[in-house]
Amino acid sequence: MEDRNAVQDLMEAKLVAIFRGVPAEKAADVAKALKEGGVKFFEVCLNQSSRDIKGEFQKQFEAVKQVVGEDGYVGAGTVLTVEQVDFVKEMGGEMIVSPCTDENIIRRAKELGMVCIPGAMTPTEVHNAYVAGADVVKMYVVEEPHYIQMLKGPLGHIPLQITCNVSTETIPEFLKAGVKAFGTKAMLPDALVNAGDYAGIKEKAQKFVEAIKKAS
Numbered sequence: 001m002e003d004r005n006a007v008q009d010l011m012e013a014k015l016v017a018i019f020r021g022v023p024a025e026k027a028a029d030v031a032k033a034l035k036e037g038g039v040k041f042f043e044v045c046l047n048q049s050s051r052d053i054k055g056e057f058q059k060q061f062e063a064v065k066q067v068v069g070e071d072g073y074v075g076a077g078t079v080l081t082v083e084q085v086d087f088v089k090e091m092g093g094e095m096i097v098s099p100c101t102d103e104n105i106i107r108r109a110k111e112l113g114m115v116c117i118p119g120a121m122t123p124t125e126v127h128n129a130y131v132a133g134a135d136v137v138k139m140y141v142v143e144e145p146h147y148i149q150m151l152k153g154p155l156g157h158i159p160l161q162i163t164c165n166v167s168t169e170t171i172p173e174f175l176k177a178g179v180k181a182f183g184t185k186a187m188l189p190d191a192l193v194n195a196g197d198y199a200g201i202k203e204k205a206q207k208f209v210e211a212i213k214k215a216s
Helices: 006-013 025-035 051-070 082-090 103-111 123-131 146-155 169-179 190-195 198-215
Strands: 015-019 039-047 071-079 095-097 115-116 138-139 158-161 182-185
Touching: 006 071, 006 115, 006 138, 006 169, 006 182, 015 025, 025 039, 025 051, 025 190, 025 198, 039 051, 039 095, 051 071, 051 082, 071 082, 082 103, 095 169, 103 123, 115 190, 123 146, 138 146, 146 158, 146 169, 182 198, 190 198
Parallel strands: 015 039, 015 182, 039 071, 071 095, 095 115, 138 158, 158 182
Antiparallel strands: none
């Protein structure tokens, strides 16, 4: 699908599923459940504590990518180096998400034509990330919408994503405050993943997708 616009599609879908701690052998089934629940964006996290960061990521990523295909977008989270950006691109990743603002990572991701979502907390970090080329800036630690409302005053032109305190109950409040997208692991809690309850994961995904549609 040559005419796909990932950023535009993200602004419409507003939801990224965060794959963190999902066993590689269950990644495909989890991705299938999320996809059937309406999720289009998938963030497979690099485990920076692993003895085999690339190997562990590759197994997860390939499983998810095969399920999602051209019906959505698959990228990487917890990206901390330019080398990892290159690796994710080689794997076929379309999105780079980081917990921090590193201008080298942002620029490299954009050079490679990837969506880039760096993490930030302060107005300075948000501004610098956007100037460096970020498509969306992830507010890494935000528990309530008031801070977003304050930021949107002077920085309303910068699309913001949040990852903390994301639930079907808080989504309407954050959207009203000006949030443009959400990244969350809440659709795939460890209990459901470990039990192989893929119907439960699909149901959770459907509830998140519906909450966004209703509040948008």
